[in-house]
Amino acid sequence: MSAFIQQFPASTVLGYPRIGPRRELKRALEAYWDGRATRAELDQAGAEIREHTWRRLAELGLEGLPSNTFSLYDQVLDTAVLLGAVPARYRDAADPYFAMARGTDGLAPLRMTKWFDTNYHYIVPEIGPETVFKLDAAKPLAEVRQARALGYETRPVVVGPVTFLLLGSALDRLDEALACYEELLSALATEGVAWVQLDEPALVGDRTPEELAAVRTAYERLGALGPRPALFVASYFGDLGESLPALAATPVEAVGIDLVRGGVPGVDLSGKTVVAGVVSGRDVWRTSPERALAALGAVRAGQVVVSTSCSLQHVPYSVADEPDLAPELRERLAFAEEKVAEVVALARADFRGSVPAGPSVALPAPVVAEERAPYAVRAAAQAAHLRLPTLPTTTIGSFPQTGELRAARAAVTAGTLTREEYEHRVEAEIERAIRLQERLGLDVLVHGEPERNDMVQYFAEHLDGFAVTRNGWVQSYGSRCTRPPILHGDVSRPGPITVRWSTYAQSLTDRPVKGMLTGPVTIVAWSFVRDDLPLRDVVFQVADAVREEVRDLEAAGLSIVQVDEPALRELLPLRRAAQDDYLEWAVAAYRRATSGASDRTQIHTHLCYSDADQILAAIDGLDADVTTIESARSGARILGTVQAFGRGLGPGVYDIHSPRVPGVEEVEELLRGAVAALPAERVWVNPDCGLKTRTYEQVEAALANVVSATRRIRAELDA
Ligand code: MET
Numbered sequence: 276m277s278a279f280i281q282q283f284p285a286s287t288v289l290g291y292p293r294i295g296p297r298r299e300l301k302r303a304l305e306a307y308w309d310g311r312a313t314r315a316e317l318d319q320a321g322a323e324i325r326e327h328t329w330r331r332l333a334e335l336g337l338e339g340l341p342s343n344t345f346s347l348y349d350q351v352l353d354t355a356v357l358l359g360a361v362p363a364r365y366r367d368a369a370d371p372y373f374a375m376a377r378g379t380d381g382l383a384p385l386r387m388t389k390w391f392d393t394n395y396h397y398i399v400p401e402i403g404p405e406t407v408f409k410l411d412a413a414k415p416l417a418e419v420r421q422a423r424a425l426g427y428e429t430r431p432v433v434v435g436p437v438t439f440l441l442l443g444s445a446l447d448r449l450d451e452a453l454a455c456y457e458e459l460l461s462a463l464a465t466e467g468v469a470w471v472q473l474d475e476p477a478l479v480g481d482r483t484p485e486e487l488a489a490v491r492t493a494y495e496r497l498g499a500l501g502p503r504p505a506l507f508v509a510s511y512f513g514d515l516g517e518s519l520p521a522l523a524a525t526p527v528e529a530v531g532i533d534l535v536r537g538g539v540p541g542v543d544l545s546g547k548t549v550v551a552g553v554v555s556g557r558d559v560w561r562t563s564p565e566r567a568l569a570a571l572g573a574v575r576a577g578q579v580v581v582s583t584s585c586s587l588q589h590v591p592y593s594v595a596d597e598p599d600l601a602p603e604l605r606e607r608l609a610f611a612e613e614k615v616a617e618v619v620a621l622a623r624a625d626f627r628g629s630v631p632a633g634p635s636v637a638l639p640a641p642v643v644a645e646e647r648a649p650y651a652v653r654a655a656a657q658a659a660h661l662r663l664p665t666l667p668t669t670t671i672g673s674f675p676q677t678g679e680l681r682a683a684r685a686a687v688t689a690g691t692l693t694r695e696e697y698e699h700r701v702e703a704e705i706e707r708a709i710r711l712q713e714r715l716g717l718d719v720l721v722h723g724e725p726e727r728n729d730m731v732q733y734f735a736e737h738l739d740g741f742a743v744t745r746n747g748w749v750q751s752y753g754s755r756c757t758r759p760p761i762l763h764g765d766v767s768r769p770g771p772i773t774v775r776w777s778t779y780a781q782s783l784t785d786r787p788v789k790g791m792l793t794g795p796v797t798i799v800a801w802s803f804v805r806d807d808l809p810l811r812d813v814v815f816q817v818a819d820a821v822r823e824e825v826r827d828l829e830a831a832g833l834s835i836v837q838v839d840e841p842a843l844r845e846l847l848p849l850r851r852a853a854q855d856d857y858l859e860w861a862v863a864a865y866r867r868a869t870s871g872a873s874d875r876t877q878i879h880t881h882l883c884y885s886d887a888d889q890i891l892a893a894i895d896g897l898d899a900d901v902t903t904i905e906s907a908r909s910g911a912r913i914l915g916t917v918q919a920f921g922r923g924l925g926p927g928v929y930d931i932h933s934p935r936v937p938g939v940e941e942v943e944e945l946l947r948g949a950v951a952a953l954p955a956e957r958v959w960v961n962p963d964c965g966l967k968t969r970t971y972e973q974v975e976a977a978l979a980n981v982v983s984a985t986r987r988i989r990a991e992l993d994a
């Protein structure tokens with residue numbers, strides 16, 4: 276270790292949005308993928324976004340600038356490339372990086388899943404016996420050099436060894452991976468880099484004694500290295516807990532602590548620099564100066580640096596881009612730029628003013644939602660009313676979202692299309708979906724969701740207590756971004772939201788149409804949520820609004836209503852100790868939303884994004900009459916576990932995440948598996964998620980095969 280360690284700068288952020296203030300990266304990526312731009316043009320777009328970021332951070336007065344926080348797709352994938360963990364089958368692809376991220380004609384992409392409890396998706400590293408770790412430090416070095424050429428010294432950010440290996444289920448490869456990290460540190464030292472940031476968010480979860488030992492081994496070893504940059508190990512998304520003493524005992528110079536989600540550590544860190552995350556990177560609210568200053572004052576450390584609680588990649592660029600928001604709301608908001616300004620002001624000890632309070636809260640008295648009759652009673656009432664065949668076929672809700680429809684929506688916003696004309700087009704689209712489903716011979720129809728830009732935003736636009744943004748894009752994965760609505764006040768439903776579309780669909784057909792709603796947990800999970808109320812109470816308010824909509828759909832004559840909860844798993848707390856409480860209120864919220872339905876009305880729910888294993892008891896607890904679940908990819912595994920649900924179950928038999936059209940035999944085989952594992956009278960037949968990202972051509976061919984396969988098996992069962 277060099278004898279002299281440079282003092283850590285007084286203010287920093289752990290990372291920054293990288294999609295570009297106007298989604299420049301999205302456009303550049305899509306142009307490159309479509310063959311409209313060269314790789315050099317794509318790289319140029321990336322270089323411009325990085326330059327813009329460093330200039331802006333410096334202008335705002337931030338002292339410690341990060342680098343290597345930019346990514347063309349995902350920072351975990353970048354780390355895999357850095358360490359040489361590129362599976363052999365991708366090496367000959369024209370562009371191995373994007374082949375791993377998105378697949379090619381002949382190659383499936385690597386698996387993607389959610390980054391801790393966020394809605395950001397990372398590419399899961401695939402580490403097998405044939406993986407040979409070999410450093411390729413081109414990207415971090417190039418970013419350090421680009422910044423230096425612009426006059427900025429930066430701190431490269433890399434996913435740390437323990438988190439990377441845990442995400443790749445390969446902690447047994449620590450030794451080899453550490454050799455690569457050592458080589459990286461040496462290369463950065465040669466480059467004259469003073470500090471490096473190693474991100475270890477996995478340390479805020481429950482860690483076994485072996486995993487804690489790996490933390491010690493890793494940072495003892497990296498700390499003991501000859502000339503190296505000073506080491507800053509960043510944690511975020513919660514409390515370090517037992518990982519903190521483990522980390523504190525190693526020679527790392529700085530530790531990053533999330534003081535928004537976690538408490539001020541009791542451990543004495545007087546020998547270390549603490550990078551104190553007091554400005555939240557997970558919400559859009561202004562920081563309370565009293566809270567931040569109190570937390571900063573309570574940390575006992577050699578040096579305290581003001582920072583964000585995590586990377587700002589989870590929030591939009593700037594409130595300045597949102598002129599349409601009400602001034603009372605705007606003044607409560609801070610996006611990435613405003614948060615950087617807060618960090619700087621806190622570090623300069625001139626953070627003034629107080630945060631304006633939100634509207635006062637009038638929480639309804641907690642009602643205990645009345646329970647519906649036992650399932651057997653409901654099932655009998657529904658069977659008599661619906662008269663569905665064995666193995667009823669249905670879909671998950673959305674039909675393809677056409678370019679014309681998106682253009683029409685944009686035209687309404689721009690004022691070049693009347694609302695009336697737009698609504699006609701939505702109705703025409705509903706009719707198209709209904710006629711197609713009738714032609715295909717599906718049993719339970721959907722209206723197709725053409726009125727929805729997004730399954731959460733649409734409800735946010737029609738509920739009080741929410742605001743939607745114009746430019747508040749946040750990266751979800753790769754070039755995909757969402758604009759999470761802002762839930763800022765008490766939520767209520769001024770009037771029916773979906774009833775007119777569902778009743779229009781029902782008026783076109785004699786077959787039952789399913790009303791289609793998003794559940795309270797998912798609406799909250801995919802929004803930025805007020806922080807002045809417990810999350811549970813916010814979710815209950817949303818549940819009450821959904822409950823009114825369920826009742827109105829029923830009153831309007833719909834006999835089936837689906838309430839989707841694909842994000843149920845996502846909000847699960849990272850630590851085991853907090854999980855039961857969450858699941859209890861999440862399930863209670865769902866039942867509150869759905870239990871106003873009569874016994875004769877069939878309630879469906881839909882969950883996807885796999886990983887359902889961990890929350891099966893909770894899914895069962897939702898008490899939905901029918902649960903459709905992602906399983907085309909997780910296969911038979913899920914069937915074994917959901918067997919115990921005594922109600923209707925639709926394991927997905929068509930993987931809608933791929934443009935591939937499954938053949939009749941393939942669907943038949945999946946269905947045979949389902950019928951073998953579950954009582955046939957409980958099995959439903961459906962795709963594993965909504966069809967909105969597919970084309971009509973693919974959907975028509977795939978659903979025709981699904982119906983043919985079902986008919987074959989139905990004939991055998993009914994014989
Ligand atoms: C991510 S789950 C999607 C469910 C929704 N009803 C749809 O079909 O699009």
Ligand SMILES: [Zn+2]
Binds near residue numbers: 671882883963965
């Ligand atoms: Zn889904």
